[in-house]
Amino acid sequence: MKTLWSQVETFREQISSEAEHLVASFFPKKLLELDQFLKEPILNVTDLKDIHSEIKFKVPEPILFTNSHDVGDMNTKKRKLEDGVTDESWQGGTTNLVVPEGMLKCNTKLVDLIERVKPEIRTLIEKCNTVKMWVQLLIPRIEDGNNFGVSIQEETVAELRTVESEAASYLDQISRYYITRAKLVSKIVKYPHVEDYRRTITEIDEKEYISLKIIVSELRNQYVILHDMILKNIEKIKKPRNSNAEALY
Helix, strand or coil: CHHHHHHHHHHHHHHHHHHHHHHHHHHHHHHHHHHHHHCCHHHCCCCHHHHCCCCCCCCCCCCCCCCHHHHHHHHHHHHHHHCCCCCCCCCCCCCCCCCCCCCCCCCHHHHHHHHHHHHHHHHHHHHHHHHHHHHHHHCCCCCCCCCHHHHHHHHHHHHHHHHHHHHHHHHHHHHHHHHHHHHHHHHHHHCCCCHHHHHHHHHHHHHHHHHHHHHHHHHHHHHHHHHHHHHHCHHHHHCCCCHHHHHCC
16 A cells, blocks of 8 residues: 555656646747747748638530530439439539549648647647646645635646647647638539639638737746746645644644
């Protein structure tokens, strides 16, 4: 039993040591790195046309009916659809089993930026989780009175939990971008003559670029806020109840 208890205490000490290092050293270092990241050319594109990605899918030649037989076939297909019989070769758009240009690529500029931002999001989530556990382990047993320091600890935990949730939502936002863009690209393949789908792709890419810049800015701001909040209240976080008050119980 003693061995098990000593292992738990060792774990608590490790969490405490790591969390204090994060607050004192890692957080300020990271906020400076992200601030520098925000100043890089990749996040300061003035003309958003520079981040556009051309959809290299040619508009097929229009189908010309040379005789009544072709028109008859088309009418037959329409009748089949009206009768409830499925016909995969007629879906109201262009049927493309194979894309002549090969795979339709992602917007590589945005993908490169996303691959730089995602590790930063994951890092913030992981570090917040460590600091949150540290503060929770410092919360003393429940007692009547003298709980001002405990309330500060609870507010700190709530702020860390909020930052974790917001950071996780950034990852969801990136996933939604890929899904939305993929659906639009598939629409372009099916309806290559509709220009609005192509324009919507550029609009979504521009929106995602702006969102990524905001995300990096928010990550930096969250490091600043957490570092400032915890250092200002570090005494109450470590010792929520003073020794004189504890002696009364």
